[in-house]
Structures are given as C-alpha cells and as structure tokens.
Amino acid sequence: MNSETALPPIVSAGDVPAAGDGVVIADVRWSLSGPKDAATFREEYATGHIPGAVFVDLDDDLSDHSVTGAGRHPLPREDDFAATRARLGIGPDTRVYAYGTDDPAGAARLVLMLRFSGIAAALIDGGLPAYRAAHPDVPMEPGHNDPTPVETVEEPLVRLVSIDEVAYAAHSRSALLVDARAPERFRGDVEPVDPRAGHIPTAVNVPYAAHLQADGTFRSPEQIRRTFEDAGATGERIVINYCGSGVSACVNVLAMEHAGLRHGYLFPGSFSEWSADPQREVETR
Template identity: 40%
Template sequence: MFQTLISAPALRKLLASGASVAVFDCRHDLMDVQLGRRQYAEGHIPGAQFAHLDDDLSAPKTGANGRHPLPVREKFAQWLGSRGVHNGMQVVVYDASGGMFAARLWWMCRWLGLEAVAVLDGGWPQWLAAGGESTTVVPSPAAGQVQPAAALVEAVDVAAVEANLLEPRFTLLDARAPERFRGEVEPIDPVAGHIPGSRNRFFKDNLEADGRFKPADQLRRELQAVLGDTPANQWVMSCGSGSTACHNVLAMELAGLGTPPMYAGSWSEWVADRTRPVAKG
C-alpha cells in the first residue's frame, strides 16, 4: 500500500503486475484552466483518468467561498465511485507541477478516509524519464463505490480562522510564494497580502530541482526551522485556494511531523469579504 508518495519505477511495476489501481491525471494551470485537459488529450499514463481542479475537485463558487471550495464529502465520494474507485483500492495521482495539484486530490481522498492513495513523485516528467508509456486512449472504467469513512485529515473553515484572530489557538502556514505572501504582487486574487498572524512556507521549497520531494530528513530540518517545537495540530496549512496547502500537509507527513489541519478556503475565501483584516510584509 502506498500512502504518501510512489516513484515512477514503482508505479510502472505496480501497473505491470495487474494490480487494481486507479490513476488520476491532475495537470492544471491556474492561468489557463483548460491546459490540463489539452495535455491529457495529447498523452497520459495508460489507464489514467483526468481530474479537473475546478470541475471535479471543487464545489460551485458562490463569490464568497473562494476559488476552489471543497465539495460535499458524499458528492465527492460519488464522483470517485463513478470513476471506478472502491474502498481499499490503490489510488495514484499525478500532475506536471511537482504535486501542486495532485496533492489536492491526495488530501481529498484521505478526507474520505481512503488510506491507499499516493502522489507520483515528480509527476509526469518523472514518469517519462523512467521510460513510462504515454497513450491518448481514454479509459472507461466499470462503476465503483466509495463509502466515506472517518477522515484521515482535518479541514478548518473560515469561522474558525476568524475566531482564531480573537483567541489564538493555532498558526496558519501559508504555502504561497513569498512575494505573494508579503503582498508585493497578487496575480490571481483581488487583494494582496496574507491573513494576520500567518507564517510562510513556499510549497516549492519541499521539492528538489527535478520536481521530486526532498528526503524526509531534509524536509524535517527545514520545516522545524519554521515550526519550532509547536506540534502539527497547532498549525493550519493555507494557500491561495486550498491546493498547495495540501502540498505542505504531505510534506509534513513525509517529514514525520504529523498531519496538520488545512484551511480549504484559504486566501481567496478570506478576501471575498473585504471587511476581514489583511496583513502585508
């Protein structure tokens, strides 16, 4: 069972063995939201199905719930089942961005209580580098069924974050790029800055130059330099819209530092209400 990462050679071996595996292609671009679909159509891992961040992994936007609000758990379970997933089945997710988007689906599967779910380390580029095949054939899996179980991860809502400003119980760790966190630039959301009291850990700092995750001991040292001795449950991961925050959750697990909660709405939900405070610098 793979629960965090799986290497490209290990995935090739697993698929060749005939094991029951559900593979999802999560390639995406926040500035060109159809890029992932085009890339999938041009070539993907044999048997992989496409999972679109906006259409498949998010609930409808209301203007107040951020760019990628979490769907209802039961509806997401139905979507997974319609893609042939069963409880206990190995799920593998990948993208071409170092896990930036695949980590969201990894987190959401764990949110349903699924244990056997892993991110392909290094994603599509590493798959090709390892000699993995590419196909344009779109699979048609038989229907599956996913029954939500006790969540293996925790989601924090905006009310909890608002309450935390008045009576601090946790610290937010923002996964966005440092210049976005500081409020110097904001290419996506209407307001620049960060939630007051937040700290910053750019999700790309979890990765080697080739897009694979750093070794666990290195992640542990780097994360502890930010977290200190504060336990994981006193931190809440956030980002722009609830995707790269999941990357930091995964990095924490890989480092053996526990599984922190995640603020799914993140910055895009926070600034939807212009009366909420904003910090810069």
C-alpha cells in the same frame, strides 16, 4: 482502510504499480502559474499519459463552483465527491496514485481529499516526467480511458478548518498558520487574483515550491522537516495550511506527512475566502 498506513503520502515513480486490480492511476494536470484551462489539459492527457490513467479535472471533479463565499476552489459536497469517486472507479479499498506534469498541486488536492476521506492515496513524486524516466520501456498511452464505476459510500473529509476556526487560531495563537504561497504574495508586494494583498495575521510563509527540487521531485524528508521546524512547526502543535484557493496548500500538508510531522490541517477557503471578507484583518510585511 486507514489511508495514512496503507500508502505513504508521496511515492517514488519507480514504485508505482500498473493500473487495475484495485489500483487507480489519476492524471490531474493543473498549474498555478500557467494560463491553460481544463480543455487544454484534457487534450494534453489524450496525447500521452501513464497506461490506464484516468483524467481528473480539478475544477469539475475536485471543486464546486456553485458554492459562494468559500474561496476560488470550494470543496465539493461529500455526496458529490462520493459520486465522483464512484465514477472514477475509486472504492473504499482502492489504492490511488495521482500525478501532475509541471506542478504537483492539482494531484496533491486529489490525494489529500482521498486521504482525508480514509482512502489510500499517494502522490507520484516528480509526476509524469519522473514516471517516464523511471519506466523508459513503457510507452505513454494516447486517447482517453473510461473508468469502470464502482460502489462507494459518502465519507466526511477530516482535518479541515473553517474561516472562524482560522480567526480563532490567529487571535489565540493556538495553532500555527502556514501560508503556502510565493513570498511576494505573502508579503503583499503583489496580488494578481484575490481582493486584497497580504496574509492572514500571525501566519508564517512556507512556500510549497520550497519542498521541490529542480527536477520537480521532493526534497528529502529531513530537509522538509527542517524547513517546517524553522517556521515554528514542532510536530505537536496543530498546523493550519492555506494558500490562495486551497490547492497548493495540499502540497504542504502532504509534505508534512512525508517529513513525519503530525497535525497538518487544511483551510480550504484559504486567502481567497479570507481576503474577500472586509471584516477580516490582513497583514503585510
């Protein structure tokens, strides 16, 4: 299935179908700024989630922390991700709708990985709060749902770039590097988690939070497109998106597609991989 035509990257909460009959709803709670861990997110999921939704753990299901030297959230191997999809009930023809709570980045990571694997997946605009507002008569479901496993096959993830490809793009300016982190981290004013402060040379800053309105829903495609175009994205030039660890940059890639901009790629190791290598130059400003 061609995921980019089967489902748009972002869908309105009011258009989300019920789980079942080839539809999987995924609850991917994660927060860039909060101190919560997976156990807390799982407990919150158990107190109430969209009916039929399955819980997805960003660290266990969408990352492989046994991999070293590839940033703080290395992508899982293709066979491991295929096994995760099968366990979650996501087959090649399944449609997946993913949501978060306060932060869409974790859900965006799942959606992007699925779309890059050729599976139809969309991010629910505004997450759980928007769904509850759009479906006031639908009670939230407590407890845990055990998904029904399905048969699936390994699929390569496309539109990923390596650290050496990023270095070439920075040197040759053959692609636009877009940093999705907050401006203060991009400039190098602060760096709370990674080895060095600053950003990859030649990168421009388009914080993923700039695409969100106060209620957590996305700004219009026209507004998002203007933000990227102001940063140098033309729709014809490859745009390599990165962040701290390859999670929040997924929001930028989906936002590009939402705005009708092509050629959005992801550097999954992101700045945590780049800054850990002392041979890689870092800029501050």
